[in-house]
Amino acid sequence: MNDAGTAVTTDPTLGEVLLAAEELWPASLAEKWDAVGLVAGRTSKPVQKILLGVDPTSAVVDEALEWGADLLVTHHPLLLRPVNSVAATSFKGDVVHRLIEGGCGLLTVHTNGDSSVGGVSDVLADALGLQDVQPLKQATAGLDEEGIGRYGDLAEATSLSDFAAKVFSILPAVAGGVRVAGEHDGIVRRVAVCGGAGDALFDEVRACSADVYVTADMRHHPASEAREAAADGRPYLIDVSHFGSEWLWLTPAAEALDNVLGDQGYAVDIRVSSINTDPWDFVLTPGAG
Structure with a gap:
């Protein structure tokens, strides 16, 4: 029973x-x-x-x-x-x-x-302690909380370096580690995430005013263009293992x-x-x- x-x-x-x-x-x-x-x-x-x-x-x-x-x-x-x-x-x-x-x-x-409630990006957002989480790109046929990627706010603002260390700590050990683009002491509060390859979502990341974007497989040109177009250096970028971001x-x-x-x-x-x-x-x- x-x-x-x-x-x-x-x-x-x-x-x-x-x-x-x-x-x-x-x-x-x-x-x-x-x-x-x-x-x-x-x-x-x-x-x-x-x-x-x-x-x-x-x-x-x-x-x-x-x-x-x-x-x-x-x-x-x-x-x-x-x-x-x-x-x-x-x-x-x-x-x-x-x-x-x-x-x-x-x-x-x-x-x-990826898109479902409790899906890949929801798990990643939860592991990072994000609050008031919403989809980066809402699903066309689904609930309001379903869609690709997520964004939300940390309970307390922190430095980019400390946040990157948090990202590193929750992921499985892989050869590539974690790559970071941005000021070491830059302050972050609003975080956007996308498990797997997410460098096609920079418009949505900017639209939600994220301080930092965590995703995998960031290609040279989209990442370079995102940095050139950044306002006050934001969004900062954190590039992680594709496998690791979805393994969670x-x-x-x-x-x-x-x-x-x-x-x-x-x-x-x-x-x-x-x-x-x-x-x-x-x-x-x-x-x-």
């Missing part, structure tokens, strides 16, 4: 898990260019074990299959662009074959997981999925992948030995 007194069964079907995922991360919130949803798996198959990860890499698939997972949920799509073949001679084809042969489904929760979401996502399935009378073993899928191994910096 669960806390509500409902009899618990251990085996929802994959189709029932998909309904729970849709409740949390509606596909309607995905960007038009995105590819979300079920990639592999029969909806009639019972599901006892679910693994969540950022990327559907070979190592993560190995982890899922070795554990005996019935479903792998990843943030990033395996097949974002159309393909003409899933032959096992390619990395992606091999992943598809191994998942099917191992009886493990694959579900992508990408920009719908996995544990809350696993807990949310477990709660929804539990409310429906199911008990499923849900885990977060232990594998760091940031693609970089080491970095050289000035003065490094």
